Amino acid sequence: MPPTARFVASFAAEPPQEPLPYGQWAESLTAHFLAACAQASSDDGSDPGTPGEISWYPDRTWGGRTFIPATALTDQGWEYFGYVAFTAGTPESEPADFLAIADLTEETAERNPDWRLDLSDEVVGAWRGEQGHQAEMTLIWGVPLVPNGAIVTAELADLAVDQCELIQNRFTLLAPDNYRSDYLEVKLWTARGELLARESLYVEDDEDNTI
Numbered sequence: 001m002p003p004t005a006r007f008v009a010s011f012a013a014e015p016p017q018e019p020l021p022y023g024q025w026a027e028s029l030t031a032h033f034l035a036a037c038a039q040a041s042s043d044d045g046s047d048p049g050t051p052g053e054i055s056w057y058p059d060r061t062w063g064g065r066t067f068i069p070a071t072a073l074t075d076q077g078w079e080y081f082g083y084v085a086f087t088a089g090t091p092e093s094e095p096a097d098f099l100a101i102a103d104l105t106e107e108t109a110e111r112n113p114d115w116r117l118d119l120s121d122e123v124v125g126a127w128r129g130e131q132g133h134q135a136e137m138t139l140i141w142g143v144p145l146v147p148n149g150a151i152v153t154a155e156l157a158d159l160a161v162d163q164c165e166l167i168q169n170r171f172t173l174l175a176p177d178n179y180r181s182d183y184l185e186v187k188l189w190t191a192r193g194e195l196l197a198r199e200s201l202y203v204e205d206d207e208d209n210t211i
Contacts, residue, residue, distance in 0.1 A: 013174035016058035036102035049076025069141035081120040116197035135176030150191040157182040
């Protein structure tokens, strides 16, 4: 195989290792996430309301840190979104160095019935490439809003750089973005490899990403 012309990190994060959080582990993560939610505020000072049940997403581990994303709708129709990150434990130790990040949005799937993918994203680090170019390592999580999906990929300039099988209809990706003027596109596939939906992280209002 000849050398590649596009040298960029691909499949850098570990695939999900655990089931979605439940029981005491979910309670511990919830405490961290709600504390982060309490620090978040709307841009215009509006009251976003109280977060309801938290939806957890598959874990991804990169650079020695495990990231578990989360979303929670509020009683005012807003959505908190973010993640809890930590250093994974060993058989002799518990997870440590917890960090929780949360933000707010009014743009929810309930208010956008035309969406085919409900995505959230957050830059969690950087990857240095050739000639001083740098990629933003970006955590992406969400749910498909169309049926029959099985796996989700992240593509950079048509090169697959990460993928995640749906777990309880949820997915998490961790991939390089904004590298050499290329930006990630998220694609939803059936188990037979049929494309169901695609969405850029940089969709303009007048763009159409339907299939």
